[in-house]
Amino acid sequence: MKPMKRILITGANGFTGRYLLQYFMQQKTYELFATSNSTDKYPTQGYEYQRLDLTESGNVIAYIQKIQPDVIIHTAAISGIPQCEENPSQAYSVNVEAVKTIGTVAKKLAIHFIQLSTDFVFDGKREIPYTEEDIPAPINEYGKTKLEAEQWIQKHLTHYAIARVAVVYGKPKDGQHTNIVEIIQSKLSNNEELHLVSDQWRTPTYVGDICQGIHLLIEKEEKGIFHICGSELFSIYELGLYIAKLLGKDSCLIHPEISNSAFNAIPRPPFTALSNAKAKDILGYNTTTIYDYLVEFRV
Ligand SMILES: NC(=O)C1=CN([C@@H]2O[C@H](COP(=O)(O)OP(=O)(O)OC[C@H]3O[C@@H](n4cnc5c(N)ncnc54)[C@H](OP(=O)(O)O)[C@@H]3O)[C@@H](O)[C@H]2O)C=CC1
Numbered sequence: 001m002k003p004m005k006r007i008l009i010t011g012a013n014g015f016t017g018r019y020l021l022q023y024f025m026q027q028k029t030y031e032l033f034a035t036s037n038s039t040d041k042y043p044t045q046g047y048e049y050q051r052l053d054l055t056e057s058g059n060v061i062a063y064i065q066k067i068q069p070d071v072i073i074h075t076a077a078i079s080g081i082p083q084c085e086e087n088p089s090q091a092y093s094v095n096v097e098a099v100k101t102i103g104t105v106a107k108k109l110a111i112h113f114i115q116l117s118t119d120f121v122f123d124g125k126r127e128i129p130y131t132e133e134d135i136p137a138p139i140n141e142y143g144k145t146k147l148e149a150e151q152w153i154q155k156h157l158t159h160y161a162i163a164r165v166a167v168v169y170g171k172p173k174d175g176q177h178t179n180i181v182e183i184i185q186s187k188l189s190n191n192e193e194l195h196l197v198s199d200q201w202r203t204p205t206y207v208g209d210i211c212q213g214i215h216l217l218i219e220k221e222e223k224g225i226f227h228i229c230g231s232e233l234f235s236i237y238e239l240g241l242y243i244a245k246l247l248g249k250d251s252c253l254i255h256p257e258i259s260n261s262a263f264n265a266i267p268r269p270p271f272t273a274l275s276n277a278k279a280k281d282i283l284g285y286n287t288t289t290i291y292d293y294l295v296e297f298r299v
């Protein structure tokens with residue numbers, strides 16, 4: 001019998017990282033290792049956990065050499081856009097330097113390296129979805145760090161995949177950050193007013209689809225960049241109106257806003273729709289819709 005693949009998931013206390021850990025535990029065909037910057041916030045059976053600050057390169061190298069994974073799914077990051085603007089050196093250290101540390105060990109030990117990246121590598125100045133071939137040009141600190149990490153990986157590694165995701169949604173656990181789909185749903189349910197930008201267009205990604213996409217990347221060992229995102233394109237304001245319609249809630253609660261210094265002040269790219277055609281064609285990737293999530297899954 002073939003030995004089980006050993007997968008290491010970084011950022012395992014984070015929203016996407018924990019979903020991935022639970023998803024691969026359910027497969028029952030992988031040996032799982034999980035790390036995060038703090039102690040295990042949601043301990044269960046089925047994986048080995050190690051607290052690890054990824055900016056401490058010596059400890060990172062020693063740990064990876066010790067557990068010898070076949071695959072590393074690297075989700076850990078400073079993902080808060082404001083945090084990256086306020087502390088760019090911290091963002092650089094985690095989002096770029098740590099990738100170089102892990103990537104260098106991955107190369108030495110022939111580990112399959114999978115990096116989570118973002119639509120924010122683009123400047124958002126166009127009107128049709130970006131493909132993997134389009135030239136990135138980030139406009140904020142977060143996007144710049146994520147692009148530099150992508151470029152380092154492409155230059156130095158051969159056994160890798162970069163999964164670009166966007167506006168990830170799903171049910172967060174206590175202590176994890178929430179997301180815009182949850183915010184809209186919860187405010188509408190409580191009859192609270194919502195202010196949503198009408199000039200930022202996105203292809204929101206269900207977190208379960210990221211698990212599926214990464215599973216396919218691991219099994220097919222396809223190299224390169226893949227847009228692992230949803231297939232629906234909305235402005236955030238349109239997303240709010242659509243969710244109100246699906247839930248039978250009053251759309252008058254939703255107010256459109258233009259991104260400016262008073263609302264949503266940090267520069268964010270206006271149009272970052274990602275085309276997922278490559279992932280569908282090459283990997284057989286399928287997507288969940290907002291309707292599936294809110295109505296079929298009845299979350
Ligand atoms: N959320 C989104 O909408 C999007 C996310 N992405 C990308 O997807 C990935 C996952 O994002 P998301 O689920 O939001 O992540 P979270 O922000 O929920 O989690 C990030 C995790 O990174 C860990 N971390 C931060 N700094 C360090 C460090 N120095 N050493 C070790 N671990 C550290 C944190 O650990 P701890 O909690 O233990 O402190 C945290 O659990 C990221 O790479 C992000 O850039 C891309 C596009 C959209």
Ligand SMILES: Cc1cn([C@H]2C[C@H](O)[C@@H](COP(=O)(O)OP(=O)(O)O[C@H]3O[C@@H](C)C(=O)[C@@H](O)[C@H]3O)O2)c(=O)[nH]c1=O
Nearest residue numbers: 079081118119120165166167168180195196197200236
């Ligand atoms: C909370 C809130 C957000 N928004 C908008 C702003 C933005 O376009 C969208 C999502 O807002 P957020 O604050 O979640 O995140 P934002 O910082 O824009 O999201 C980004 O996060 C990083 C990690 C990424 O990589 C990107 O893909 C993207 O998802 O919703 C409103 O219009 N009103 C609101 O009250």
